[in-house]
Amino acid sequence: AQSVTQPDIHITVSEGASLELRCNYSYGATPYLFWYVQSPGQGLQLLLKYFSGDTLVQGIKGFEAEFKRSQSSFNLRKPSVHWSDAAEYFCAVVKLGGFKTIFGAGTRLFVKA
Amino acid sequence: DTEVTQTPKHLVMGMTNKKSLKCEQHMGHRAMYWYKQKAKKPPELMFVYSYEKLSINESVPSRFSPECPNSSLLNLHLHALQPEDSALYLCASSQETRGRGRSNYGYTFGSGTRLTVV
Numbered sequence: 001a002q003s004v005t006q007p008d009i010h011i012t013v014s015e016g017a018s019l020e021l022r023c024n025y026s027y028g029a030t031p032y033l034f035w036y037v038q039s040p041g042q043g044l045q046l047l048l049k050y051f052s053g054d055t056l057v058q059g060i061k062g063f064e065a066e067f068k069r070s071q072s073s074f075n076l077r078k079p080s081v082h083w084s085d086a087a088e089y090f091c092a093v094v095k096l097g098g099f100k101t102i103f104g105a106g107t108r109l110f111v112k113a
Numbered sequence: 114d115t116e117v118t119q120t121p122k123h124l125v126m127g128m129t130n131k132k133s134l135k136c137e138q139h140m141g142h143r144a145m146y147w148y149k150q151k152a153k154k155p156p157e158l159m160f161v162y163s164y165e166k167l168s169i170n171e172s173v174p175s176r177f178s179p180e181c182p183n184s185s186l187l188n189l190h191l192h193a194l195q196p197e198d199s200a201l202y203l204c205a206s207s208q209e210t211r212g213r214g215r216s217n218y219g220y221t222f223g224s225g226t227r228l229t230v231v
Contacts, residue, residue: 034219043117043203043222044156051218090155094217099144099169099209101220103155 002027004093006104013081014112021076021107023091031093033074034101035065038088047089050074061085086111115140119204119223127231128194134226136187136204144168144209144217145187147179150201150225162187163209194230201225 003026013019025031032051036044048059055067065076074091091104117138126132136145143164148156161169162181170179176198178190187204203225207217 032218036220036222041201041225041227043119043205043224044220045222046219049219099161099163099217100158101217106153106155 002093002095002102004091004102004104006089006091006107008107009105010108010110012110012112015083016080019076019078019081019085019109021089021091021109023074023076023104025072025074025091025093027072027093027095029096030067030069031095033065033067034092034094035059035063035074035076036090036092036103037061038090038106040087044090047076081109081111083111083113085109115221117204117206117221117223119202119226121226122224123227123229125229125231126191126194128196130194131190131192133191134189134202134204134228136189136223137185138206138221139185140206140221141184142206142208142221143184144207145181146205146207146220147187147189148203148205150203156203160189191228194228196230199228199230201227 005024034049035047038044047063050057050067063078088106090106092101120135145162147159150156159173160179165181176193180188204223205220207220
């Protein structure tokens with residue numbers, strides 16, 4: 001079955017520290033890959049996406065993600081976290097030729113001073 | 114305009130009421146979506162419209178009735194809801210390509226309608 005796994009329910013990092021959020025997917029072929037962020041009470045915002053080509057993709061707000069085919073992973077990174085990055089982060093996939101976006105369960109990021 | 118606008122932002126309704134949620138986008142996106150999100154959960158797909166036609170209904174109860182009057186507007190009509198239907202309802206839109214196969218290239222979400230059924 002197609003699935004997206006975010007193994008960390010929540011992560012706490014200190015402001016200024018680096019961040020990595022993990023995402024693994026299970027698909028027959030490489031799907032389109034996305035990361036979204038959701039602040040409390042808000043809709044989701046697209047951070048970045050991978051379709052093909054360069055496996056390191058840059059997104060908004062200083063985020064980047066690396067696609068690793070051999071590990072079926074698409075981990076999100078940021079070199080220095082700001083307090084405003086505290087939010088819920090969702091990894092998501094879309095099967096090529098499909099409409100449906102499959103979301104992971106989400107990782108809640110807490111940032112401490 | 115790069116936004117999806119949802120109204121109202123908050124809605125409280127009784128189980129016998131009829132209400133509608135509205136969604137509007139002017140980005141030229143031809144795919145529009147309704148999602149339901151419960152607290153601390155990812156969004157769950159309800160409906161997909163492609164070129165103003167209902168493309169996907171994820172076995173949603175008939176008390177939820179979607180409508181796409183034109184390429185910019187998406188409505189969700191609510192009738193006889195249950196308290197367990199209380200949630201954040203999110204509208205989204207995306208570009209869509211035909212021909213080689215449909216797909217979406219990432220959603221633009223609205224900020225949602227917080228619905229409480231009493």
